[in-house]
Amino acid sequence: MAHEYELAPEHELETIDLNINIGPQHPATHGVFRMVIEVDGEVVTDVVPHIGYMHRGGEKLSENMDYRQAIGYQDRTEYLSQFNAELCYVLAVEKLAPALAPPERAQYIRIILTELNRISSHFMFLGAFGTDLGVFGTSFVYAFRERENVLDLFEEVSGDRLMYAYFRPGGVAWDVPANFKSRVEWVCEQALIGASDMDRLLTDNEIFIARTRGVGILSAEDAIDYGVTGPMLRASGIQQDLRKDEPYTIYDRFDFDVPIGTNGDCYDRYLVRLQEIRESVKIVRQALEQLPEGPILPERMPRLLRPSAGEVYMRCEDPRGEYGIYLISKGTTQPYRLRMRSPSFCNLSALRQMTIGHYVADAVTILGSTDIVLCSVDR
Numbered sequence: 001m002a003h004e005y006e007l008a009p010e011h012e013l014e015t016i017d018l019n020i021n022i023g024p025q026h027p028a029t030h031g032v033f034r035m036v037i038e039v040d041g042e043v044v045t046d047v048v049p050h051i052g053y054m055h056r057g058g059e060k061l062s063e064n065m066d067y068r069q070a071i072g073y074q075d076r077t078e079y080l081s082q083f084n085a086e087l088c089y090v091l092a093v094e095k096l097a098p099a100l101a102p103p104e105r106a107q108y109i110r111i112i113l114t115e116l117n118r119i120s121s122h123f124m125f126l127g128a129f130g131t132d133l134g135v136f137g138t139s140f141v142y143a144f145r146e147r148e149n150v151l152d153l154f155e156e157v158s159g160d161r162l163m164y165a166y167f168r169p170g171g172v173a174w175d176v177p178a179n180f181k182s183r184v185e186w187v188c189e190q191a192l193i194g195a196s197d198m199d200r201l202l203t204d205n206e207i208f209i210a211r212t213r214g215v216g217i218l219s220a221e222d223a224i225d226y227g228v229t230g231p232m233l234r235a236s237g238i239q240q241d242l243r244k245d246e247p248y249t250i251y252d253r254f255d256f257d258v259p260i261g262t263n264g265d266c267y268d269r270y271l272v273r274l275q276e277i278r279e280s281v282k283i284v285r286q287a288l289e290q291l292p293e294g295p296i297l298p299e300r301m302p303r304l305l306r307p308s309a310g311e312v313y314m315r316c317e318d319p320r321g322e323y324g325i326y327l328i329s330k331g332t333t334q335p336y337r338l339r340m341r342s343p344s345f346c347n348l349s350a351l352r353q354m355t356i357g358h359y360v361a362d363a364v365t366i367l368g369s370t371d372i373v374l375c376s377v378d379r
Contacts, residue, residue: 017045020360024053028364030128031374035351035367037111042359051345052276054378062338066306067094067169070335075163077340078376080124083110083117083154083319090115092314092325093250105294106171107250111287112184113166114159115280119191120150122273122280122321124199125371132368133177133211139201146194149187156183156337169305173295184288188281196275202270212267216354216366221262225344231272232370236264242317243288255287266346266369273371276319304333311337320371322342340379344372 023029032053038046058077060069071086078085081340087110093098102110127143151161157176158166166173177183202208218228223236233240241258243251248311259275261268309331315324323342347370 005264012315022363024050025151028132028367030368032371033372034355035363037355037360038364039360044355044360044363045359046201047347047355047363049351050347050376051377054374056375056379058379059338059340060259063335066333066334067307070338071167072163072165075165076375077342077379078318078323078373079154079162080121080373081117081319081323082164083114083167084121084316086164087114087249088316088323088325089188089316089317090167090169091357092327093305093307095312095314096310096329097169097305098328099301100298100301102168102171103295104292105175106296108174108291109125109296110167110188110286111254112284112291113154113343115283115287116150116153116184116187118319119277119278120147122277123147123150123191123194123198125273125319126202128334129368129371130198130202130208132364135202135205135208139198141247142194142197143202148190149190151185153183166248168297170301171295175296181288181291184284188284191281192279195274198274203274209267211362211365212265212369214263214265214267215358215362216266216369217264218350218354222350222353226350228321228350229343230318231276232347232350233321234259235261235268235272237262242322246315248314248316251283253290254283255281256280266365269369269371273319306331306333315341317363318343321347321375329336335342340376342376342379343376344370344376345379348372348377362375 011275018023018039020039021034022037023034024032028347034050036048039045058073061071071089074085074089077081123143123146127140130139154164155161158164218236220236220238223233237260239260244258249310257281260270263309309329313324313326315322321343322341323343326339327335328337330336351367355363
């Protein structure tokens with residue numbers, strides 16, 4: 001017979017809900033981002049993301065610059081995939097001004113640099129994600145080794161390691177170096193070696209699998225509802241890629257696959273991005289083989305661009321998903337309105353859905369798997 005002071009089984013352990021701040025100054029948040037999590041013991045019961053710490057004003061600043069000057073704000077918004085953002089912006093301007101159609105050589109140079117930028121961005125994710133899960137310095141060293149190879153090439157081409165401002169409406173700023181083909185081929189070889197190193201380090205690692213498989217599951221239906229795009233959407237089993245579905249520039253000339261996942265968890269998001277590195281290498285090598293000689297800008301380029309009055313929306317496949325530029329022109333030398341569609345912002349909206357019910361440590365894993373760029377979120 002139980003004593004009257006003994007607790008019933010369901011009350012053997014009493015806990016209270018606690019609010020815990022993660023960020024904004026914390027390496028687990030991958031930038032100046034804060035999430036307030038409510039926990040019952042170790043289990044997350046609610047998540048409130050707080051953004052806005054890195055508000056850049058890039059959209060309004062671009063409206064006070066001419067069409068070429070505004071290119072620099074694309075680099076500073078998507079600071080891990082600068083060429084991808086530049087490409088989307090210049091394609092939007094070219095939609096407003098069809099006379100600025102870029103020559104063939106410029107289009108191939110753009111694709112090569114954009115896909116190499118996708119590779120460097122995904123390596124950054126792999127390195128940081130491995131560190132989030134306890135692999136510590138090894139994954140970061142592997143990732144930065146390959147990323148540095150790509151950035152060295154970008155510096156040779158554009159003169160800058162991060163903020164390139166190299167693409168132009170109508171083409172590119174200047175031609176690539178004479179050794180461009182051999183340098184790109186070497187970078188591709190190293191990227192494949194780096195992807196294999198990451199594969200061996202993480203893919204079959206028991207701790208890595210335990211920390212990611214079945215964690216942060218996002219179903220295909222929920223991913224669509226939240227407006228998720230890019231590798232996160234593909235990890236949920238939806239084969240959507242703007243380079244295939246709505247081929248822009250010259251992507252319809254290349255043969256490549258679109259990796260997809262089956263479970264929509266953190267492990268699938270890792271696998272999709274790892275495989276995308278290999279697919280980007282395939283695209284770069286095909287573009288390098290087809291790269292023609294010729295001009296890199298149309299003849300008689302005006303000093304100041306004055307696109308005809310109108311409005312356009314251009315969207316491209318960024319390493320994080322659909323990056324979009326909405327432009328309104330009133331026939332002047334400056335955009336009347338410019339708006340950016342950030343894939344990181346939309347992907348982050350699913351964070352609460354993915355995190356509730358998991359442990360506190362899993363919250364860091366799930367956030368890392370979204371691969372956000374905070375300047376793009378806050379714009």
